[in-house]
Amino acid sequence: MERILEVKDLHVSFHTYAGEVKAVRGVNFHVNKGEAVAIVGESGCGKSVTAQTLMKLIPMPPGEIKKGDIIFNGxxxxxxxxxxxxxxxxxxxxxxxxxPMTSLNPTLTVGNQIMEGLIKHQKMTRAAARARAIELLTMVGIPQPEKRVDQYPHEFSGGMRQRAMIAIALACSPKLLIADEPTTALDVTIQAQILDLMKDLQKKTGTSIILITHDLGVVAEMCDRVIVMYAGKVIETGTVDDIFYNPQHPYTKGLLRSVPRLDLKRDEPLTPIFGTPPDLLRPPVGCGFTARCESAMRVCQEYDPELKEISSTQRAACWLQHPLAQNRAGS
Amino acid sequence: MIRYLGKRIFFMFLSLFLIVTATFFIMKAVPGGPFTSEKNVPDEIRAALEAKYKLNLPLHEQYLDYLKGIITWDLGPSFTEKSSTVNDMIKRGFPVSAHLGAQALLLAVFGGITLGVIAALKHNKWQDYTAMVIAVLGLSVPGFILASFYQYFFAIKWGWFPIAKWEGFEYTILPSLALSAMPMAFIARLTRSNMLEVLSQDYIKTAKAKGLNTFTITVKHAIRNALLPVITYLGPLVANILTGAFVIERIFGVPGLGREFVLSITNRDYTVIMGTTVFYSIILVAAVLLVDIAYTLVDPRIKLSDTGRE
Known part of the structure; x- marks a missing residue:
């Protein structure tokens, strides 16, 4: 399969008063054409920084790409x-x-904000861009687009605004769509609609999608492959089936366990992952998850595990995968 | 919208009425009168003078008389400048004051916004520090000190501009600069802090993600949003420039309305005090209304309506 995007050993740091925050510490992954890939992980694990670095949207300075490369379209x-x-x-x-409440400019009409990209990239006239904007609004399922196109964001509901955002993002038919927690700020019914819309549009346009989320339900619904990040590193990757049915890294397992389940009793407490992620001002030498890991060994503190192949599609970075630890993992 | 405007205009007149009333009675409450400074006026002459200007009537009659005058826009004769009426004085002084005020206003608004935007775009760089030092100086140094300072350096030492009087464009520069310093500094600080806030907003990131260049993002997306609070300040700013002009006009010997206003108070020239106060109040109240209307043009979220819903 043809690769649209390849991230190689990416290191991103932010220089703050307190020191250098190593937000992304050596991330490798790729996205194939037409594929939907999820990046999951808790807040502060570097998933948004990774996504924004792909477009060089992080402010530089204080941000800096220390090492590594991002190959997009060759x-x-x-x-x-x-x-x-x-x-x-x-x-x-x-x-x-x-x-979506804050990512649209409140003083410009929605149509205007969709048209900007079209005028800039496709050299459209205003009239043509406006017609295309109406088309895009229809495509993302906004009723009465001819009227809506001249309205301001405050006249749109939250779900509508996110639809408008999708229209803006897809205006020039990009090869890659990065969705940074697109449903987190919406309520559940709207979430489902937005996800359906994105799936639908992906089928129609064939764009690749990178979906950043901490919601595993969303991942299962939308994506082909999953990348699990923790403390600025990729700790496990695999297909959706790999990750959901055969998770290898203790952190992935913890994430899956912490998802609320409908089949549990109502008074059953949720299963959290205890503790907090490490301080990326002084990242740990060994595996970042050691302090919170139930199966941590002495080696975990001293040496960082490499990503190890589990199957042709799945890889995990954990010392438990080492042949010497296999017995222990089984017990 | 029309209902709202009607309501606003009604309140405008109400506040004007209150201003007139308050000024009238406060003025009368101060002991002394327009003719106290003249030496040894025989009682008969004083009585004749007071009768001529109707100062011998009971207070409430004088008041009603004055109200009538205002409604017909006849502000009465000046007590000290026997040859002219208050209407004449306004006609004479206001164009000069308006010229000075408008020039200072433009300088303050455009200079202030430019300084503020540059400071925000170059946040924590030397441009930012320079702009903010200028702003702090402008805010903390009173206009009359700045005015004397300008006169000393630009007029006496270097001779670039005339020191005083009002006889051509070069005469307007120093007073405009002195008058605009404070509001300019204030607008610069206001714009800078708003720009910084706006630049960190998500929609700026959206604009960047669309591939727009920095210029378009700054002009189209950032400045407009950052200017909303600046527009709010324009109402009080007009007041600032008007009152600031009293002092500046006096220092630079500008024959404007502000000077007449100050002189009239020391001279106890009742009709001029009243006339200029009323005139200034009208300008101020109108400016505030205009600012409110301007607000709706810039921010689509704000609609003028008396229900607050619409």
């Missing part, structure tokens, strides 16, 4: 100038943000 993103990035943003890669 070209390195890291080396591109700001001017060259402007030609990629919105045109080749679209992005949907978490909170």
């Amino acid at each position: 070209e390195s993103i890291v080396k591109k100038s700001n001017k060259e990035m402007e030609a990629i943003r919105g045109k080749e890669i679209g992005m949907i943000f978490q909170d």
